[in-house]
Amino acid sequence: MTELEPGRIDFYDGVAPGLRDDTYRVRVTTTVEHSATADHAGAQSLEVFTEDRWVKVAGAKYRLDPSEVLSVYPPPDSAGAYTTTLGHVVLRRRTLPWEKAVAPSTSTPWLALLLLDVNEATITRNVAAPDGTRYTTVSMSADVARAALPLRAEVPLLCHARQVAPGGPDTARDDDGWVAVVMTGRLPVANHAYNMCLVSLADHGAVLDRGSVPVTVTLPVLHDWTFKSGSSGTFQKVAAGVAQNAAAFGLSAGHPTRLDHIRRDGTPGVALYRGPIVGVADEPAAAAEGETDVSLSTARTLGRLLAAADRSLVRELSEWRRRDLMSGLGPPAFAAGSTPGDVAAETVARLSGATTDPWGVPDGVRRLHGRREGTPPEAPGANGAPSNGAIPRDAGTKAEGRS
Structure with a gap:
């Protein structure tokens, strides 16, 4: 897989999985032949064996593992000027929106993100699913469903995949730089409270077609959060x-x-x-x-x-410190006939000496830090300076800082 250069993001209309959620038949056919010659010329078929096996590919339907959600926007329980920004959810698995299709189509993604005023819909938790699991649902009237749910042709436009360069947005918790994004098709209004619901459309194709919308529309919710939209x-x-x-x-x-x-x-x-x-x-x-x-x-x-x-920053700092530490050790010098215990003791001594000050903080920074923290000066060292590196309070040195 090609790794992108820093700062680059590639967008894709979608990433199809190897197999969509469905039931598949695997057929194995074995043919037994007989030939009188080594080159199998004129071989005659004696018997044909056929064996069928059925395989079911089943992903999430009523619940989504929380680890699959990398980030959401607007942030949960936040309040801000969101009237000009479409909300979205970033998913870890790049194929997730396309692992099911909304019948009768074979290309309509099964996920949609709904922006719902808190007074427009009712969220019910701990509902029993047909398979025995517990899940969350959102219920709304037919008028709200027509306004909040996208049309079938709009659903693919609200889902896309991204490949993000290492260190870019949404990669702090991701492992391969690939994510899927599902967006809402509505903008919030100022001074309103909202529920954001990632719902399954797998069994609700009729609602997307607006052909037959029931009085009450109830959809499975795979992830949801709330926020408030303030003035811009x-x-x-x-x-x-x-x-x-x-x-x-x-x-x-x-x-x-x-x-x-x-x-x-x-x-x-x-x-x-x-x-x-x-x-x-x-x-x-x-x-x-x-x-x-x-x-x-x-x-x-x-x-x-x-x-x-910032995981990428921590990784780079650790790698930098490791290279700096190892380069400062130099090649070891073991005497002839050294035992494993001698080698271990020498290694511990060398590492202890190298990590006395593991971050190499300059003395000037240490003195300034000591003064700001109000560290009392200790007795002078051999050179007349306090042994802890702090500036005496009567030294007349002024240290200022602004946050």
Whole structure:
């Protein structure tokens, strides 16, 4: 399989599976022949044996393994300006939408994503399926079904497959870079709450054709989530609104919020926190006794967690560190007649020396970090500097930072 160059995404109308869900007959025919010559000339057929075997290919019908869903948009339980964006779900298995077909067609995908106002439909959970499994259904009136469900000709246009280069979107939890995407055909309206339902159309071809729509349409739901659509606006407008809301609660660059806080030594205290939108004052007020400003520490921790959630970044950092560590060890030098125990001890000693400071943090960064964390200076080392690398509080060095 060809791997794409970084940043590239290839789109496909669909990816057909080797076999669609159905029942197949496998026929094996064996012919026994007799020939009097070595070259089998004039061979005569003595008997023909025929054996039939039936194979059923069955995938998901009423339930979908949660691991098959890589991501959804809008995010679950979120609120935002979604009035100009079509919702969609990204599926791990690239053939999933085309593994069944909606009869009588052999090419209409069996999955559809429905955008439904919370007042338009009823979601029922833990329903007993004909095969004994429990699943979820969504029920709506005929008028809602006509408005929410796509036409048969529209269903293939709302499904497609993608091959995404490593490190691209939707690949953090994927294993081969191939995904399937199912989109909705409706746009949300501002200031409404919605259910998003990935439904099965396998047994509901008549509804897609609009030929005979029952009074109540009930469909199996394979995955669903909710969100709220708010008013639209630019980032500047949203950011200004956040700042105004903060000011309404008395928060500003010079007046961060105060929260109950447990310090590292286990004693109670007060934490001062301001978000990145609020910013920092040119001359921030000094924290009072028992107060700790955790704004920068919170921003730093959030950045580290975001980086740790990026699987490709973590993999590249680990590979870089492994190459750096191994190159720093150099070739081993074992004396003649070394035992396996000697080799193990030498290897442990070499690795211990190489990993004393595994990330190679510069001394300047260490000193700045120590001062921001309020680490008390230790006794001077041999060169007159504190042994932990922190700058003494009376050294006159000013360290500033903004989140």
